[in-house]
Amino acid sequence: MRSITVFVLSCCFLFACTKKEEPVAPVVTQPKMPEALDEVDKALERELTDEDFQKGKNLHGIVMRSLITGEEVKFSDHKGKKIIVDFWSSWCVPCIEMFPDIERIKKEYEEAKGLVKIISISVDPLAANARKIVRKQGVTFEVIQAPESLQNAGILLPFTLFADENGVVKETTNGKHSYAEIKKFAGLN
Numbered sequence: 001m002r003s004i005t006v007f008v009l010s011c012c013f014l015f016a017c018t019k020k021e022e023p024v025a026p027v028v029t030q031p032k033m034p035e036a037l038d039e040v041d042k043a044l045e046r047e048l049t050d051e052d053f054q055k056g057k058n059l060h061g062i063v064m065r066s067l068i069t070g071e072e073v074k075f076s077d078h079k080g081k082k083i084i085v086d087f088w089s090s091w092c093v094p095c096i097e098m099f100p101d102i103e104r105i106k107k108e109y110e111e112a113k114g115l116v117k118i119i120s121i122s123v124d125p126l127a128a129n130a131r132k133i134v135r136k137q138g139v140t141f142e143v144i145q146a147p148e149s150l151q152n153a154g155i156l157l158p159f160t161l162f163a164d165e166n167g168v169v170k171e172t173t174n175g176k177h178s179y180a181e182i183k184k185f186a187g188l189n
Helices: 002-018 037-044 093-097 099-111 127-137 179-186
Strands: 063-065 072-074 082-088 116-122 142-145 159-163 169-174
Touching (some): 063 142, 082 093, 082 179, 093 099, 099 116, 099 179, 127 142, 159 179
Parallel strands (some): 082 116, 116 142
Antiparallel strands (some): 063 072, 082 159
């Protein structure tokens, strides 16, 4: 009887040692969803830096928000057109002095001929300041509010870049430029 008891205990011990554990399902956690719409925008917004606007880079992957309407501005919507991007701020007098020449390029080459798209990016940390300047200057070209990552990028203003019809940045310049200089950089004859 003792041998049967030892046998049964041995079998129980073996079963206990060889019992397979059930696989544990991995724990899946959902990311915290933002509460407000502007938090959603920040969650979806790609971190842009000054490197995204350097010579050789393609602008067609960039999506930003209009300072005036709040609507998305997709650079890729302008395939087949040259793109002129003008960086400015409300405290940059030479930047604002370029607005009439940029406005003239818009009327002659964007509206009349459909050859170019003007996109102006305010790096002013206060959107209200940029809106005030836009209204005061009577600006009609597209104005975008830069995300914080660009506001803090240390871009030397005025900064203007010129992309070809495929969205590839061909030229970048710093400083105030005249109508004739902007046309030349953009290859508008």
